[in-house]
Amino acid sequence: MAPRIVSYAEFWPYYLREHSRPATRAVHYLGTTLVLLCGIAVMVTGALWLVGVMVVVGYAPAWFGHAALQKNRPATFRYPLWSLISDFRMYGAWITGRLGAELGKAGVDT
Secondary structure: OOOOOOOHHHHHHHHHHOOOOHHHHHHHHHHHHHHHHHHHHHHHHOOOOHHHHHHHHHHHHHHHHHHHHHOOOOHHHOOHHHHHHHHHHHHHHHHOOOHHHHHHHOOOOO
């Protein structure tokens, strides 16, 4: 087993390397978009059952991406909070056009 990562600064490049394939990132973006839409729906409607839906629509595409596309184990299993934060950070970097630079710093070919 690889040594445990002890800081978020060390985790972020690891996270990006674990998402090196564009298709893996794409299914993460799908899941994150669905989570955000469900979150808005919860706020608008007050339908708390959608919180459970958020978990499913957020994790299902991501785990599919790791199993079928990236062929690795999701970082969520070892680093759940940092992985959740990084999902949104990667999404934000993608939306704002900064992801290429972040991937480059992490040593991921784009």
